[in-house]
Each structure stands twice: as C-alpha cells, then as structure tokens.
C-alpha cells in the first residue's frame with residue numbers, strides 16, 4: 001500500500017518508556033511551572049495516605065508505594081531515577097489532582113504497574129490495562145488508520161460488528177477489582193454503539209482509569225450528557241489539526257465545521273451542567289506531518305480541553321505490508337495491555353488489527369487464562385530471545 005503524501009513523518013521506533021513529549025496542559029499550566037512544589041505536594045499526599053492505610057495494603061502494594069515515595073524523594077533532590085523507579089507524568093499529575101483521597105494509593109499502584117511493569121517485563125495474573133471495543137465500525141477513514149484498509153473495513157471482509165452487552169458484562173465481571181485501566185476504544189468508533197449508555201452504566205464505580213476515545217464527529221447533546229455524567233476519568237477526542245483543509249485530508253469523511261460545532265456544544269454543556277465533574281478532556285492527534293504543532297494546537301483548542309497531545313505515528317494503515325525490520329527489543333504491549341474485539345476475539349495489540357496473533361475468544365476463555373496462556377507466553381519468549389522476526393506481524397512492527 002503506498003503512503004498518503006500527507007504523511008511525511010518517518011515513523012520512529014517506539015521505546016516503551018511513557019514520555020510527556022508532545023503533550024501540553026491546556027489550562028492547568030501552574031502545575032507544570034512549579035514542578036518542585038508539585039512533586040512535594042504529591043509526595044506528601046501519597047505519604048499521608050500511606051501512613052493512614054498501610055495496615056490494609058498487600059505486601060506488594062506497600063512495596064510499590066514505598067518505591068514511588070523513594071522516587072519522589074530522589075526527584076525532589078534532583079537525583080536521577082533508576083529503571084524501577086517512578087514519578088507521575090504530566091497527564092497523570094492532572095488525573096492525580098482530581099482523585100478522591102480514598103483512591104490515591106490505588107491510583108499510584110495502578111500507574112506504577114502501567115508504566116514500569118512493561119519496562120521491567122513483569123507479569124501479574126492480569127494486565128494493568130484492557131482495551132474493549134464496543135464496535136469495530138467507524139464512520140471515518142483516517143489516512144493513518146487501518147480503517148483505510150478496505151480488506152479490513154469493508155462489510156464483506158468479516159471484521160465489522162458490534163459487541164453484545166452480555167459479552168461486555170462477562171468481561172467486566174471478571175476484571176472488576178483486578179484491572180484498573182479500561183479503555184473504550186481500539187479499531188472502531190465507540191459512540192456508534194447504540195447501547196453505549198448501558199456499557200458505561202455497567203462500569204460505574206468499578207474502575208479507576210476508565211477512558212473513552214472518540215473522533216467526536218457524532219457528538220450531540222444526548223451523547224455529551226451521557227459521557228459527562230458517566231464514570232469516565234478521561235475523554236479523548238481524536239483531532240490532529242487546527243486547519244480545516246489539513247484536518248479533512250487526514251480525517252477522511254469528517255467535516256471541520258461539524259467538529260468545531262461539537263466542541264462548542266461539549267464546552268457549553270460541560271460548563272453549564274458538569275462544572276465539578278472529574279472527567280478530563282484530552283484532544284489527542286497523531287503526528288503524521290512535520291507541519292503539525294502541539295503548541296499551535298494548544299492555542300487553538302485550549303478552551304475545549306484540559307490537555308492537548310500529539311502521539312507518534314506508527315504505520316498502522318499498512319501493518320501487514322510494512323517492510324520486515326530488524327528490531328529486536330521486546331514489545332511492551334505484551335506486558336501492559338490486552339485487547340478485546342467486538343466479537344470476543346482477544347489480541348495482544350491493535351497494530352495487528354486483523355488479529356493474526358489471536359488464538360482466543362473472551363466468549364469462551366477468561367482474560368486471566370488468555371493473559372497467562374502458553375501461546376501468549378510463547379510470543380513473549382520469542383520477543384525475549386530477540387526472535388520477534390519469526391512472528392507476523394511483529395516482524396514488521398516498530399513497537400517496543
């Protein structure tokens with residue numbers, strides 16, 4: 001598949017360290033300017049909660065929280081951190097300050113596992129995060145997305161569909177209390193699902209890191225109220241450009257005027273009815289072109305979002321045609337996330353959007369069984385032995 005001429009960024013090999021580059025707080029810049037005092041505030045708050053609640057924590061959680069407190073001590077004293085040490089990133093700091101006190105330690109443990117376990121290749125019974133796609137259908141055909149691959153997105157290809165509520169409940173029932181990070185996203189547009197209200201309702205009070213990604217083109221008053229009144233922690237709006245012509249060239253089928261109208265509506269409803277809501281709104285795009293600038297995006301969109309980010313491009317649209325590469329690093333996805341598709345198929349990543357790596361279905365197997373299965377471990381083993389080239393499509397992927 002030949003690249004769209006608008007994509008002029010050379011994909012970078014992704015390292016597995018979560019960074020805050022290409023990220024800016026739209027409104028809350030005070031926190032970023034006063035880094036040191038912010039660190040002290042966070043550290044004090046973790047410590048206070050730890051002293052009060054340590055009796056009720058598991059040994060493992062105690063160990064991780066002490067590790068984070070030690071990391072903060074080092075950061076405050078300008079010392080560098082070791083590989084297993086961790087302080088919150090900018091967007092986590094935003095989330096941290098909207099947490100209820102009772103959830104602070106739970107959040108710190110969750111984010112430690114999300115960031116550090118993939119780096120150190122630590123496995124527990126469950127992954128730190130799960131992506132659940134309500135649907136694989138999408139109304140857009142963005143040029144960097146696998147939806148532009150007709151062998152995936154055409155109705156006759158067999159990949160399109162909607163998740164049944166029963167399957168969703170089965171997965172949620174299993175992972176409640178085991179996985180904190182649940183993202184409504186992956187290959188399709190979640191707001192297309194007619195039962196999204198029931199999906200969101202079923203998650204209420206169960207997860208600390210509930211997130212939904214949307215292209216925002218289908219937002220209307222009803223959907224905005226549904227999202228803002230839900231238990232979401234983060235609502236991500238996928239927008240990559242501030243310029244109409246470029247936006248519409250990237251987000252094929254979307255109309256810039258409609259997006260601006262939807263953002264205005266979202267802003268008004270949020271200000272009027274959900275002023276104290278904990279939900280953070282992030283505008284997040286993919287950097288496919290050297291002309292895109294996160295600072296310019298911030299200037300343009302800051303009244304509509306709390307955070308603006310541009311994530312690195314990966315050639316998803318041609319995952320199975322990209323050249324075989326020589327990357328030998330282990331892939332962090334194998335330790336961070338698991339993906340449940342609309343039909344129950346479970347996959348280690350969405351780079352492999354046609355799920356050639358999958359041997360499992362959540363209708364029949366538990367997430368725990370799949371995550372710890374021999375075949376999953378065999379993929380991890382080959383990665384560890386620097387033999388990912390033996391696996392399609394890991395041999396063509398730049399994720400590490």
Ligand code: SF4
Pocket residue numbers: 331332333334348349350351352388393394395397398399400
């Ligand atoms: S294709 Fe392989 S290397 Fe790429 S993200 Fe998926 S599991 Fe990781």
